[in-house]
Amino acid sequence: MATLKDIENMLKDLTKNELRKLLKRVDKELSGHPSDLKALLTAKRYSNNHCHCTLCGSLNVKKDGHRKDKYNTQKYYCNDCKHYFTITTNSIVSGTRKDLTTWQKYINCMMNGFTVRQSADECGIHKNTAFRWRHKILDALTNMMNEVELDGIVEADETYFKQSFKGNHKKSKTFVMPRKRHSRGGKSKKRGLSRDKVCVPCAVNKDGLSVGKPATLGKPTVSAMHKVFDGRITSSAILCTDGEKAYQKFSKDNKIELVQIAGGKGKKGAYHIQHINNYHSRLKDFIKKFNGVSTKYLGNYIVWHNFVNFAHDSRENKEEIMLNYAINYPMTETNVMIPNRPATP
Structure with missing residues (x-):
């Protein structure tokens, strides 16, 4: 089998186009798949080999077969609240079709202060998805910073x-503008505070x-x-x-x-x-x-x-903290609820 040194020597003979193809292949090998997210969540949500219910927090939980999906996802049953759940239930990655690397890229975009569109382009996701991910992650950070x-x-x-x-205006059936509209970017009509x-x-x-x-x-x-x-x-x-x-x-x-x-x-x-x-x-x-x-x-x-x-703290530590805390944070809002927050404090 070729050693790392052998591979490094072979790289010298590759064209730029071949190097780009190789880089994409290496990135694909390292990128993982949704099960990597589940592995990370399993490590976070298990305590002393006990899984707690992601809905009520009870430890009175038992395994209950597997889902009939391509990942053979483990199911659990809570004897207290009588709900079935998986390791991703009520998590930021519940229902996601993106791998761990995409989430890591998105965290990197947030560390750079990218806009929604910049983040979407960088991660290959829709801008609406980028917007929802932003506020799910920030909700988790808010919970952490409250301590x-x-x-x-x-x-x-x-x-x-x-x-x-x-x-607040788009598709809202309940929002009523509490003041006369301002021209975008214009100054407030009232002086002072x-x-x-x-x-x-x-x-x-x-x-x-x-x-x-x-x-x-x-x-x-x-x-x-x-x-x-x-x-x-x-x-x-x-x-x-x-x-x-x-x-x-x-x-x-x-x-x-x-x-x-x-x-x-x-x-x-x-x-x-x-x-x-x-x-x-x-x-x-x-x-x-x-x-x-x-x-x-x-x-x-x-x-x-x-x-x-x-x-x-170092940037690397911040990225790790943001990813781990966000993924493990128990979500309380659905995608529909995010834009329906109170318009004023």
């Missing part, structure tokens, strides 16, 4: 985005951890701060903000030390809000690439930015 807690010196401030009802603006409270620390999501319309409120930051900033942290009064009530309610800098400029000893201002600038640049993000999806894009552009 993030900020400690140490935490800088917080709010930023604002124009309300966008993009994607009107209810045409979505308020997004955000916080960061020096360890690369960040929190942020749409909370209300118009000016920040104490309830908006609680909605975003409750359970996300430890009681031992020192919260550094501008002079916004809502932070005073929030920090008092949560027994967090507060340092406020009037006007948000300059420093107060070692305290400032330069990191959160930089974070906002990068977030705006990231969102701008997508040519208008609907308000109902804005939270997902913020999580995307936080994970890809702000978190401290």
Whole structure:
């Protein structure tokens, strides 16, 4: 049998066209098939050789034959909720016809911040599929990022985005436009912090951890701060903000030390809000690439930015984390439910 060295020597005699054909063949050999996804899911969803029900979480499960498909898919039966399921039920890859390599390519596209069309072209999938995959993966990331807690010196401030009802009109029988339409790309008709603006409270620390999501319309409120930051900033942290009064009530309610800098400029000893201002600038640049993000999806894009552009970790580790967490995440929404989310926070 030829050794690796023999094969390397043979490569020198191949034409460019032959090398391209060989590369496609190697890629095909490495790409695997849907069973590779099932193998990955099996490793994630099995615990101590016990499979838990993907619908109710019970361990009172037994094997129940195989599906009559070309993959001979193992079926399971839950003795508690009385449902049949397979290892892919309620997962992001349920019903997928794409292999593991396609999902890995798509994760790579997300790490690069590609648009839906760019991702679709790169992965050989329809743009609608690329859109659904994006939000399924981001839903999983949102669930993971909900466990993030900020400690140490935490800088917080709010930023604002124009309300966008993009994607709510098409085929909707229930959506009613709550305001007069704006010309696309035009400025808001109202000056200042009107209810045409979505308020997004955000916080960061020096360890690369960040929190942020749409909370209300118009000016920040104490309830908006609680909605975003409750359970996300430890009681031992020192919260550094501008002079916004809502932070005073929030920090008092949560027994967090507060340092406020009037006007948000300059420093107060070692305290400032330069990191959160930089974070906002990068977030705006990231969102701008997508040519208008609907308000109902804005939270997902913020999580995307936080994970890809702000978190401290290598790109390779982030890709692995994103793939493994997304594939193992128990899906609660169908494809039909994704565009039917509330239009405003």
